[in-house]
Each structure stands twice: as structure tokens, then as C-alpha cells.
Amino acid sequence: MGKVFSKYVVVVVILLLLFATGVKVHSGLAGSPGSEWNRRSLQRIDRSKNEFSFAVFGDNQNSIEVFNDLIKHVNREDVAFALDNGDLVFDGEMPKYRFFINQVKRLNKPLLTGIGNHDILSYGRSNYYEIFGPFYYSFTVGRSYFIVLDDANETDVDPWQMDWLKGELEKSRTYANRFVFMHVPLYDRRTSGFGLGHAMKNKKAARELNALFDKYNVTMLFASHIHEFDRGVWGKTPYIITGGAGGELAGTDSRHYFFHYVKVSVTDGGVSYNVVKLKSPTTVLERIVYATWVQLYAFLAVHYLDMLITLAGIYLLFALVYYLERKRRKRAPKLPPP
Numbered sequence: 001m002g003k004v005f006s007k008y009v010v011v012v013v014i015l016l017l018l019f020a021t022g023v024k025v026h027s028g029l030a031g032s033p034g035s036e037w038n039r040r041s042l043q044r045i046d047r048s049k050n051e052f053s054f055a056v057f058g059d060n061q062n063s064i065e066v067f068n069d070l071i072k073h074v075n076r077e078d079v080a081f082a083l084d085n086g087d088l089v090f091d092g093e094m095p096k097y098r099f100f101i102n103q104v105k106r107l108n109k110p111l112l113t114g115i116g117n118h119d120i121l122s123y124g125r126s127n128y129y130e131i132f133g134p135f136y137y138s139f140t141v142g143r144s145y146f147i148v149l150d151d152a153n154e155t156d157v158d159p160w161q162m163d164w165l166k167g168e169l170e171k172s173r174t175y176a177n178r179f180v181f182m183h184v185p186l187y188d189r190r191t192s193g194f195g196l197g198h199a200m201k202n203k204k205a206a207r208e209l210n211a212l213f214d215k216y217n218v219t220m221l222f223a224s225h226i227h228e229f230d231r232g233v234w235g236k237t238p239y240i241i242t243g244g245a246g247g248e249l250a251g252t253d254s255r256h257y258f259f260h261y262v263k264v265s266v267t268d269g270g271v272s273y274n275v276v277k278l279k280s281p282t283t284v285l286e287r288i289v290y291a292t293w294v295q296l297y298a299f300l301a302v303h304y305l306d307m308l309i310t311l312a313g314i315y316l317l318f319a320l321v322y323y324l325e326r327k328r329r330k331r332a333p334k335l336p337p338p
Helices: 004-031 037-043 065-074 094-104 122-134 159-174 205-213 282-332
Strands: 052-057 080-086 112-113 137-141 144-148 176-182 220-223 229-234 237-242 262-265 270-277
Touching: 037 112, 037 122, 052 237, 065 094, 065 262, 094 122, 159 176, 159 205, 205 237, 237 262
Parallel strands: 052 080, 080 112, 144 176, 176 220, 220 237
Antiparallel strands: 052 262, 137 144, 229 237, 262 270
């Protein structure tokens, strides 16, 4: 009996592994949800206007309720486009990217993206490129120049990108406004001075970028990564940190830690920035519950089909074992009564 049971255990384990492989293959066969997303979004933007508005946010990280609420708000805004400044997903697996794409299809505005540190996890850099295109790029709208950078490694920008950035900033000199976007901020206000904190790990690279932005009079530097809102000046460069699109908030100070997006309005008279606050948890307990629930809910929403397949497989496996055991018992010779 022990040998027979052990044989069934081995069979069950092998079949479970086959089912797990099948689930993984199913996720892979579903394929990419699209390609050249950013290029196609740029084609939808009226880039001839000098006066326009756009929305900026970051760090939704597969948030569901909060990010869906943000999308509803942005849909009601008179903006030419929106830009998600990185951490679109909790990690870069293709199912999570598919989930993100299904969410933002509800957005009635063109959406551009930057790449964040969470987006490159689990081999996500190749998935990001397959869906959205180049990791850094530039474009113009009217008399405004936009530069989207890739510092998803949380350390610096690579030498090739740095050379490209210098060329782009030089080309932007003749424009009225220069907007730069990078997921990981140069510095973190929560540290003493310009310490590391939740910012670029290479302080020398951060200072080099800061000097470059100062030199070219960048109108506004947008960052995310820290799940908060903050605004200030680094050197001569004004910055906004907008990381409140749905990822768990980084603290409880109501001046900084709330869900939000930023609406930027560009006119001939200048540029204005309006922070649009969304409903946010207020107490520490509420924030802990939210942080736990958002990850659990996102996991279930992303993997529900895989989980159903797995549960169905487990049920069929145990049904098979039960059937085979009954069949074995019927075939077993009956011993005479003592």
C-alpha cells in the first residue's frame, strides 16, 4: 500500500509541475498587448498648439481602485495628453503589463509613459520595450520641449543617454519651456542635505544632471519613485515629485502623502501646476490595510485565470487518483475470512 501511495504522490507532483508549466506557457502565448505604444500616442496629440494642458502622475504599480479613480478624473480634464512617469506595474511580468494596458484603455486621452525601477523587475525591461518602445525619447508641443529619461536602474543615466540628453537640451534652447521627466529623483528631501534616501544612488551623477538642468534652465523637472507629492528647487532647477497614482503611500504627513496627479497648464503667460488630490487613507492602520489589500487584489486580478486553471487541474488530479485507487481495490484479490 505504501509503494502504491508513493507512486500516486509522484504522479501528482509530476502532473502539478506540468500544470504549472502550462499556466506559464498560457501566459506567454497570450503575447504582448501591443507595440510602439508611445509612438502611436504621440501621433494622437495635437502638437501645433502653444497653449495646452497635460497631466502627470506616477507609481500606480498595478493599483486598481485608486488608479481607476485617477483615470476617471483625468478623463474629465481638458488635457492634451497624460504622462505616467514610471512604475506602471509592480514588476515587469507580461501579465501585469497586459493588466495595465487594459486599465489605461479606459483613458480617453493619449498616454505616454516613462520607465521605472519596478517596470524592469522580472526581466521587465524587454517587455517594456516590446510594448512601449524606446526607454528615453523627446517630443515637442508648440513652443514646449519634452524630454523623458530612463534612470530605472536607480543609479544614473548611461553614458550614451547622457550624450543624447546634452544634445536634446541644446536643441531645446529655442523653445519657451523645457520639461524633463525621470522616474527616480535626483535627491530625497527626507534625508539630511542631499543624501541618498529614495533617490539616485550615484550622488556624483545626480549632481552632474542637476548642473546640466541648471545650465539649460529647465522649466520643470518631474520625478516619481517616492510615493508622495513634493515641490521645490534643486540648485536653480524647480522640481515636482508626483508618486501618488496608487502605490502604497510612503508616510502619514498630509502635506505630502496623498493620492493625486498634477495638471500642468501652458499658456503664453507662463506655466501653472495644479495638484488634484484623490481620496486617500488617513490613519496608519488604514494605510497598512490599503498596502496589503492593493497587492493581494492586484495579484488576484492579474492571475485569476491562471489560478482557475491551476485549481481545476488540482481537482482533476485528485479525482484521477481517487478513481485509480478505487480501480486498484476492485482488482485486488479478496482474502478469505479467517
